[in-house]
Amino acid sequence: xxxxxxxxxxxxxxxxxxxxxxxxxxxxxxxxxxxxxxxxxxxxxxxxxxxxxxxxxxxxxxxxxxxxxxxxxxxxxxxxxxxxxxxxxxxxxxxxxxxxxxxxxxxxxxxxxxxxxxxxxxxxxxxxxxxxxxxxxxxxxxxxxxxxxxxxxxxxxxxxxxxxxxxxxxxxxxxxxxxxxxxxxxxxxxxxxxxxxxxxxxxxxxxxxxxxxxxxxxxxxxxxxxxxxxxxxxxxxxxxxxxxxxxxxxxxxxxxxxxxxxxxxxxxxxxxxxxxxxxxxxxxxxxxxxxxxxxxxxxxxxxxxxxxxxxxxxxxxxxxxxxxxxxxxxxxxxxxxxxxxxxxxxxxxxxxxxx
Amino acid sequence: xxxxxxxxxxxxxxxxxxxxxxxxxxxxxxxxxxxxxxxxxxxxxxxxxxxxxxxxxxxxxxxxxxxxxxxxxxxxxxxxxxxxxxxxxxxxxxxxxxxxxxxxxxxxxxxxxxxxxxxxxxxxxxxxxxxxxxxxxxxxxxxxxxxxxxxxxxxxxxxxxxxxxxxxxxxxxxxxxxxxxxxxxxxxxxxxxxxxxxxxxxxxxxxxxxxxxxxxxxxxxxxxxxxxxxxxxxxxxxxxxxxxxxxxxxxxxxxxxxxxxxxxxxxxxx
Numbered sequence: 001x002x003x004x005x006x007x008x009x010x011x012x013x014x015x016x017x018x019x020x021x022x023x024x025x026x027x028x029x030x031x032x033x034x035x036x037x038x039x040x041x042x043x044x045x046x047x048x049x050x051x052x053x054x055x056x057x058x059x060x061x062x063x064x065x066x067x068x069x070x071x072x073x074x075x076x077x078x079x080x081x082x083x084x085x086x087x088x089x090x091x092x093x094x095x096x097x098x099x100x101x102x103x104x105x106x107x108x109x110x111x112x113x114x115x116x117x118x119x120x121x122x123x124x125x126x127x128x129x130x131x132x133x134x135x136x137x138x139x140x141x142x143x144x145x146x147x148x149x150x151x152x153x154x155x156x157x158x159x160x161x162x163x164x165x166x167x168x169x170x171x172x173x174x175x176x177x178x179x180x181x182x183x184x185x186x187x188x189x190x191x192x193x194x195x196x197x198x199x200x201x202x203x204x205x206x207x208x209x210x211x212x213x214x215x216x217x218x219x220x221x222x223x224x225x226x227x228x229x230x231x232x233x234x235x236x237x238x239x240x241x242x243x244x245x246x247x248x249x250x251x252x253x254x255x256x257x258x259x260x261x262x263x264x265x266x267x268x269x270x271x272x273x274x275x276x277x278x279x280x281x282x283x284x285x286x287x288x289x290x291x292x293x294x295x296x297x298x299x300x301x302x303x304x305x306x307x308x309x310x311x312x313x314x315x316x317x318x319x320x321x322x323x324x325x326x327x328x329x330x331x332x333x334x335x336x337x338x339x340x341x342x343x344x345x346x347x348x349x350x351x352x353x354x355x
Numbered sequence: 356x357x358x359x360x361x362x363x364x365x366x367x368x369x370x371x372x373x374x375x376x377x378x379x380x381x382x383x384x385x386x387x388x389x390x391x392x393x394x395x396x397x398x399x400x401x402x403x404x405x406x407x408x409x410x411x412x413x414x415x416x417x418x419x420x421x422x423x424x425x426x427x428x429x430x431x432x433x434x435x436x437x438x439x440x441x442x443x444x445x446x447x448x449x450x451x452x453x454x455x456x457x458x459x460x461x462x463x464x465x466x467x468x469x470x471x472x473x474x475x476x477x478x479x480x481x482x483x484x485x486x487x488x489x490x491x492x493x494x495x496x497x498x499x500x501x502x503x504x505x506x507x508x509x510x511x512x513x514x515x516x517x518x519x520x521x522x523x524x525x526x527x528x529x530x531x532x533x534x535x536x537x538x539x540x541x542x543x544x545x546x547x548x549x550x551x552x553x554x555x556x557x558x559x560x561x562x563x564x565x566x567x568x569x570x571x572x573x574x575x576x577x578x579x580x581x582x583x584x585x586x587x588x589x590x591x592x593x594x595x596x597x598x599x600x601x602x603x604x605x606x607x608x609x610x611x612x613x614x615x616x617x618x619x620x621x622x623x624x625x
Contacts, residue, residue, distance in 0.1 A: 073585050080587055081399050101587055102396020137490070137571065140582055166582055167490065167571040174482055175571065180489045311586060313396075339396075 029062045031223075031230050034084040036072040039188060039273040040112040040215040041088040042259035043241040049258070056236040060229040064237075079103075079220075086219035086234065090143050092302045094218055096311045099322050099339035104221035106341040108231050109238045110286045114213040116276030117188040118143060119205035120151045121195060123181065128155045128203045131162055131183050137175055138185040140166040143213050146305050148185045150212070151204035176200065188273045189265060210278070211289070212298045221341060235283075235346040236355045242281035245274075283351035287344045291327045295342060299324050299332055401590040409590035425579070426598070432574040434602070436492060437564050440499025445553060447500070448507030453545060455508070456515020457537050466512065473505030478566055485570065495567040502563045503556045507549065514548040515541050547621030550614040554607050561603055 035044040047053050048066040057064045067084070069075035079087035080101045086108070089097070098105045122130055128151050138144040145164070152158055162183070167175055172190045175181050176197060184194065195202050206213050217234060224231050244255050253267065260270030280286035289295070300319075306312050307319035316322075323331045323338035331338055349355050363371055387400035401409075413426040421428075451469070454461040477498055484501075488494035518541060526536045568577030576599055583591045614621060 077584075077587050097586060100396075101398045102394045141585060163573065165490070165571060165573045166578060168569065168581075171482060171485060171570055174486045175490055178486055178489045180491055 027226050028223075030065070031062060031085045031227075032065045032067065032083070033086045033217075033234075034067050034069055034075040034079055035088040036069045036075045037263050038072070038088070038215065039117065039263070039270070039277050040114075040279065042263055042270075043111075043238065043245055044088060044217070045262055046245075046255055046259050047237045047241040050241075050255075052240050053237050056233040056240070059236070060233045062227075062229060062233060064230075064233060079218075085223045085230065086217060088215065088217055091214040091216060091299065092143055092146055092306065094216060095299070095303060095322065095324065095340050096141070096306050098218070099324075100306075100312050102339065104339050104341070105218045106221045106224050106343055107216040107218050107290075108224065108234050108343070108346050109217040110280055110290050110342075110347065111215050111217060111238065111242070112277045112279040113211050113215065113289075114143075114187075114206040114276070115210055115278045116205045116207040117191065117273065118147050118185070118213055119187075119191045119195070119202040120148060120183070120185045121176070121191065121200050121202050122183050123176070123199045123201075125183070125203060126201060128152070129157075130203070132157060134162055134183045135165050135180070136162045136183045136185060137165050137167040137172070137181050139169050140164060141309060141311060144185040144187065145309075146302065147204070147206060147209070147213070149305055150209050150301075151185075154204065154208070188276060189263070189269070192269070192272065205276075207276070211294060212301065214298075231346045232349060232355050235350045239281070239283055239350045242279060246279060246281045283347045286347045287351055290342050290344050290347070296326050296330070296332055299326075299342075303333065398587040398589055401593075405590050406594060410594045413591065413594065428574055429576050429579050429595075430598070430602070432572075432578075433564060433568065433576040436495050436567075436575070437499065437560055440496045440564070441503065441553060441556070441560055443496065444500050444504040444507055444556075445549060447504045448511055448552075449545075449549060452508045452511025452549075453515060453537060453541060455512040456545070457533070457541055462512070465508075469505050469508050469512075472501075473509055475501070477502035477563055481566065481570065490571040495564065495572075498563045498567045499560050503560050506556060506559075507552050510552045511545050511549060514545050518544055543618070543620070547614050547618040550610050550618075554610045557603050557606055557610075561599060565599075 033044070035041050037045075044066060045068055053064050053066055069078070072089075075084075075087055076089050076093060076097045078084050079089075080098045080103050082103075087098075088111075091107075094105055094107065120128065120131070122134075125131065131152070136148060138148060148162075148164070149159060152161065167184075169186065169190065172184060172186045173193050176184055176194050186194070191202070191205075194200055217238065219231065219234070241255075244252055245259070246252065247255075256270055256274070257267040260267045263270065265273075280289065303312070303319045303322070303324065307316060307321075310316075312319065312321050320333040321337065322340065323334045323336070325331050325338045325341040327342055327344045383400065384403065387402055390397045390400050391402060410426075414424060417423060418425050451465060455465045455469070456462070480501065481498060484494045484497055488497055522540060523536060526540050531539070564575075565577030565580070568575040569581040572578035576595055580592050580595050
């Protein structure tokens with residue numbers, strides 16, 4: 001006969017082993033970073049290929065493994081499950097996925113905000129008001145959904161005036177060409193392709209809500225607190241690569257061409273996407289952006305949207321359930337449950353040349 | 356007594372059958388407890404109470420936005436697509452399978468083509484289907500038909516061909532026409548097989564349904580799973596997976612019962 005206790009212990013071990021444990025906070029030297037294809041995140045992949053990651057990791061005596069995910073959602077889920085120490089995501093997804101999943105997350109780098117990369121596109125329509133009564137294809141609960149809500153708000157309508165149909169992002173371009181699609185919200189590179197199709201008009205885009213869709217590099221707060229060198233290395237990598245990326249030099253052009261090729265377009269295509277992105281290549285600009293009071297206003301809109309959609313947890317009594325800490329220490333929402341933190345610490349070090 | 360000769364009683368059988376299920380639940384609870392001890396808001400392996408709450412919300416509390424009961428409206432949408440897909444597949448298979456099984460001329464025309472089509476991976480066709488048939492219900496049902504019908508046709512053709520040749524000859528000596536032989540000799544013997552084939556195709560049919568719903572939909576079991584996947588909402592995904600499995604098992608049992616009731620003679624043949 002097998003006694004019960006060893007069996008239970010074995011089962012517990014089995015159960016624990018079959019799932020990756022949460023990233024354990026302690027001083028360590030090996031770090032894992034996940035990123036996915038998007039214009040504002042391509043520098044991470046390029047920095048890895050060009051040896052910039054290696055250079056900064058060596059400087060701080062650590063190793064950083066940079067992994068590209070073909071699936072953005074999967075990269076965030078892996079980070080939330082604890083398999084990665086840092087990940088690229090948007091301010092909205094940072095709040096609704098890791099923060100709502102109880103993983104205390106800090107935005108180390110504010111890389112850029114979307115200034116036209118996300119758009120509401122209508123077939124045979126000229127203004128946002130023409131969307132009334134139509135089916136709208138988009139990735140439900142994504143920044144596209146948020147953009148739609150803001151677009152409808154801008155003309156005094158609400159989501160009741162349209163019908164949202166969840167559609168996978170790889171199929172957007174194909175879907176737009178089918179007769180039953182009349183309106184769509186998506187992001188680049190799909191937007192660039194769709195607006196060239198006959199009958200397509202972009203009626204609202206993210207340049208009309210500047211600074212609201214923010215692309216970040218976030219890291220696990222505990223890991224960061226125990227290993228500030230990891231944050232410094234990330235800042236070093238970002239600003240060296242971003243400076244190169246915007247440089248009007250042959251090296252800069254080569255970097256843009258490489259990033260374009262890696263994201264499935266070419267240098268010209270990539271530069272047009274960069275034009276629709278407000279990239280923070282100068283650390284001082286990013287510091288000014290996160291310390292401005294506008295960030296609090298934006299995050300308030302975002303959390304209200306997420307709460308309305310039930311994405312802050314099914315039992316959430318109000319949008320205050322998750323605390324969002326802004327640079328300077330002010331907290332939006334529950335100060336006892338801060339799970340998303342914005343900080344200018346690492347970007348400021350870069351601005352001061354203290355890396 | 357040798358191990359090979361130990362036979363469990365009915366009651367013992369029932370208890371033994373429960374063991375793997377109990378082990379699965381225990382492993383889940385152990386893993387979940389460990390993760391929740393680390394991070395009380397962990398979403399990967401929610402506690403059993405969270406799962407129960409979630410099922411309660413999904414099944415018995417109307418959604419704030421639409422006023423629907425989410426689980427039931429999703430189930431309705433999915434079963435409608437699945438049922439339609441399987442019914443159309445079965446209809447096509449019955450006609451074409453019988454034709455190819457009975458008539459050598461029809462077989463010469465159909466068999467190579469059906470064999471070819473049955474090898475097309477349906478999921479690889481999905482992007483094409485969506486562009487040709489649109490994002491609505493038609494493309495979802497079509498995917499199920501394309502995935503399931505060729506297999507059913509081939510199976511029925513083989514079944515019809517495997518009928519004893521003597522039986523057909525006997526019917527001919529009794530002056531039955533081709534039509535009558537098809538209707539009275541072949542049909543009653545392939546119909547039970549059609550139901551059994553359908554049972555075997557339930558798994559693939561669900562696979563195609565979920566794949567189609569993941570791409571574009573506004574309701575359905577697959578739609579919900581892929582929607583909340585974005586939020587790592589395992590408290591929704593686990594119950595949905597269990598529910599889909601249960602639905603498939605129930606449909607399997609229902610089809611088996613239907614076959615026994617409608618075609619009692621098929622029991623003797625087996």
